[in-house]
Amino acid sequence: MRPLRIAVLVKTNTGGMWLLPQVDELRHRGHEVTVVLPPGSGRLRDELERQGVEVLASPYDFTVNRSTPLGLLRLRSLLRQLRPDVVQYHLIASAYAARLATLGLPVRRVHMVASPAYLESRWVQWVERMMWRLDHVVVCGCRYASVRYGELGCPPKRRPVAVYGVDTDTFSPDATGPDQRAKLRAELGVDQAAFLAVMVSHVYPPMRLVRSGRGVKGHDVLLAAWRTFRRRHPDAHLLLVGGGWTAAGESYRRQLGEHFGVPDDPGVTWVESVPDVRPCYAAADVSVSPSLCDGTGAAVEAGSMSVPSIVTGVGGLPEAVTERSGWVVPPADTAALVDALEAAYRDRAAGTLTLRGQLARRHVLMSFDDLRTAAEVADIVEDVATDRR
Structure with missing residues (x-):
């Protein structure tokens, strides 16, 4: 033409x-x-x-x-x-x-x-x-x-x-090198044997017209669930990657940090930005997207890196995982999110979490x-x- x-x-x-x-x-x-x-x-x-x-x-x-x-x-x-x-x-x-x-x-x-x-x-x-x-x-x-x-x-x-x-060549488990997982964990002060969950997302300020004025990415839901989960598993660590989107988003991020005591919590690390997000996925055992409304979110990037995801059943997120490559939970359901984290933790202990990651990569290659x-x-x-x- x-x-x-x-x-x-x-x-x-x-x-x-x-x-x-x-x-x-x-x-x-x-x-x-x-x-x-x-x-x-x-x-x-x-x-x-x-x-x-x-x-x-x-x-x-x-x-x-x-x-x-x-x-x-x-x-x-x-x-x-x-x-x-x-x-x-x-x-x-x-x-x-x-x-x-x-x-x-x-x-x-x-x-x-x-x-x-x-x-x-x-x-x-x-x-x-x-x-x-x-x-x-x-x-x-x-x-x-x-x-x-x-x-x-x-x-x-x-x-x-x-x-x-997603660029499946750039976001590949082989693209970051075999030592990236250990290197980033060492930089974060996270034990090499710890269970590490990662959430990659900007923090958007609550919007009055959407989800009754709550932050749409669900950071508050994850932080609440993490309190419960980490009491059961003191070796677990949560990595949050992403600053506030606009000044209002950054203000909301600071409010969340203060409310959940993030600065004083040794089980949570929150970084505003990184030059390359791939090492964060490489270091993680599971990615979490607890959004109240979203597209396919970070689950596609994580899956391309062979990292399984926990996502909420909203928007396009359920399309980014399969039953065998991740977990889908109801939005704003803290208890269900804790249960999914427990399932990922058990899979890691049983040695089957790696298979979920491989299936996540296969799904992304076929569809994304x-x-x-x-x-x-x-x-x-x-x-x-x-x-x-």
């Missing part, structure tokens, strides 16, 4: 690293890709520019205030100058901006749903019941998101599932490899551009 002009719109220049394989696949097929991000530096911008992708600063800051109409008009002007065949947008704030800024323009709109968390809000559900109709296709990052859009009236052909994958999933997204974009979908 003829080369397409594709504008990718994302409301962050720090997160969103998952779109890199998609951009790479589209460019590999000969399409011209321009990424529009908020102004300023960030990991995503730096990596895109390193790869030679054109990156432009968005004239709209993706917030709602008195300057919103002017910002949307400026964004519309920028997109008209780019004259894209397709506008592809990730994250709900980007979706609202792209939809409104391109009204009446001869472009095809591809909405990428990274996480369905926003669909937990009844207000957002009401808005999306109308707004999804401006999307030519809603590409859902998990089956759960597709089901939710189906409940809002979106027909099956307009809500295909294409997951956000980023090269395959990026090709699926590129196929959808091309189909939309040529009216084949």
Whole structure:
């Protein structure tokens, strides 16, 4: 097919690293890709520019205030100058901006749903019941998101599932070296024989419209469960990796730390950031994703590293594990989370936890490899551009 002009719109220049394989696949097929991000530096911008992708600063800051109409008009002007065949947008704030800024323009709109968390809000559900109709296709990052859009009236052909994958070569048990497990444990002061659980996630501040104002990643649930679990197993250690997302998130992280006595608890280590998260998985026996709403979360990265996961039965998390590679527990259920930690502890003692990790890796290779999933997204974009979908 003829080369397409594709504008990718994302409301962050720090997160969103998952779109890199998609951009790479589209460019590999000969399409011209321009990424529009908020102004300023960030990991995503730096990596895109390193790869030679054109990156432009968005004239709209993706917030709602008195300057919103002017910002949307400026964004519309920028997109008209780019004259894209397709506008592809990730994250709900980007979706609202792209939809409104391109009204009446001869472009095809591809909405990428990274996480369905926003669909937990009844207000957002009401808005999306109308707004999804401006999307030519809603590409859902998990089956759960597709089901939710189906409940809002979106027909099956307009809500295909294409997951956000993981680089299974980079996130591999062989990629970090055989000594990383022992090295990181030594750096953390964790005994080499200890049972180590890891949770990798930013701390998001409670949102009034989602889950009754609780932190959506479930840090409070895990910390409460860990108190009970560690009383039974004093040799166990919990590693939390991730700082607060925005100043409000960091404030909430500090509140959690003080409430659960993390600074004085020798059984919990909380690091705000690490240059490479893979050694954290390599050092762990099990990964925990106790979210109240989420996409596939860290379970996919952990599984790719041959680490089994405990996840909650929300969003796309149950899709990231199988019955033999992990455990699924109800959200906000401290007792169930303790039971799952106990099961992982028993498996480790019995020598069967390693098999679960191997099965987790196999599941990720089959369903979440980023090269395959990026090709699926590129196929959808091309189909939309040529009216084949």
